[in-house]
Amino acid sequence: MFVEIPAPTAVVVPKAARPPVPRRLLRAAVPYLYLAPALALLVIWTYRPLVQTVQLSFYSWNLLPTQPMVPVGLDNYERLLKLPRLGQSVTRTLFVIGGLLPFTVAVPVLAGLAARRIRGRARGFYQALVFAPMLVAPVASAAVWQWLLDPGAGAVNRALGTKTNWLHEIATAQPAIVLITGWHLVGFAVLVVSAGLANINGDYAEAAQLDGASRGQVTRWITLPLLSPTLVFLTLMTVLLSAQWTFPLIDTLTQGGPVDATTNVYYLLWDYSFHSYDAGLGAAAGMLLFVGFGVVAAALVWLSERLTFHDN
Incomplete structure (x- = not known):
């Protein structure tokens, strides 16, 4: 006996209503x-x-x-470019950048590589000790350094057996500002380098050591190339912000002196605007500073992207 079953009818599913x-x-x-x-x-x-x-x-x-x-049209720019202080301040800024690069690149790399060999709680204590100067307010540390560098009874002169007036002599004022600023920044740079080292896969080093590479060869040919984007970032930060990092120390310790020996482009911009009360000239200096550092930043960012691309 056969039972006829009707064909199933298509079920029409209503379309979901689109929200308004x-x-x-x-x-x-x-x-x-x-x-x-x-x-x-x-x-x-x-x-x-x-x-x-x-x-x-x-x-x-x-x-x-x-x-x-x-x-006044372009008169502010014309006046600014004719002033000898502008060229001198640019030269001093380049000196500051060159003086800070060891503290933000070279020393942090050495400290970061050394920290990899420290284990346990000692590593945390080591990192905290290195980072501690970054926590000190620049104005507060300036007061301490002014006492340490005092030409009469300062601890530095007593240790060296000299009577140098570190902050008020043309030959020593700028290096003193650079050293104090570098002391502030080295802890931050060490943490950045440590983070970069932590992101490097350890399999590369193990494979190289299995092939007979020494620890120095691993560092030279594997670790440092893979760390290059981090180093470019620190270089970029140093180039763009070195004049600003030194500003509170210059304003507290030397006020741009002696005889403009510590006046960089950032302090010159502030001096024109708020000491000479020439807002137009200060704004023109700020625009030249913005454009100049913008070009340098674009070049370093391009270099960083190329290094990151090749590493990946």
């Missing part, structure tokens, strides 16, 4: 709403002052609200 346009727009806007506070602060505290600085560089103004701003 306002709701879709709201969902798409959620990530941008999270970014909105940060973007607003970026516009208010970075881009808006930058635009105002560009405008102010074409005016003459003494910072008094009762005095009008007088348009």
Whole structure:
């Protein structure tokens, strides 16, 4: 006996109703709403002052609200480029950058490699000891260093058996500022290098040692090339921020002296704006500083991306 079974009918599934346009727009806007506070602060505290600085560089103004701003065109830039202090301050800035690079690149690499051999709690104590100077406020440390470098009863002169006035002699003022700043920064740089070393896969070193490579060869041909993006980052930070890092120490210890021996481009910018009350000239100096360091930063970022690409 055969029973006839009817063919199943197709079940029509209703299409899901699409949400209305306002709701879709709201969902798409959620990530941008999270970014909105940060973007607003970026516009208010970075881009808006930058635009105002560009405008102010074409005016003459003494910072008094009762005095009008007088348009002068490119006169501020022409005056600035003719001043010998600008070229001298650029030279001093290059000296500061060169003096700080050992503290932000060379010494941290040596300290980071040495820290890899320390195990247990001693490693944490070692890292804390190295990073401790970074926690000291620059103004507070300036007071301590002023006492240590005192020409009469300073601990440095007593230890060396000299009577050098470290902060008020042309030959020693700038090196003293560089050494104090480097003492502040070396701990931060060591932590950055340690983080870079931690990201290097240890299999590379083990494979090289199995092939007979010595520890020095592993460091030279494997560790340092893989660490190169970190070193480029520290170099970029040093080039862009060295003048700012030295500013609180210069303003506290030497005020740009003696005879402008410690006046770099950043301090010169501040001096024109707030000592000479020439806001237009200070704004022009700030724009030249911004463009110059921007070109250097672009070159270093390009180099960092190439090194990262090759390492990957």
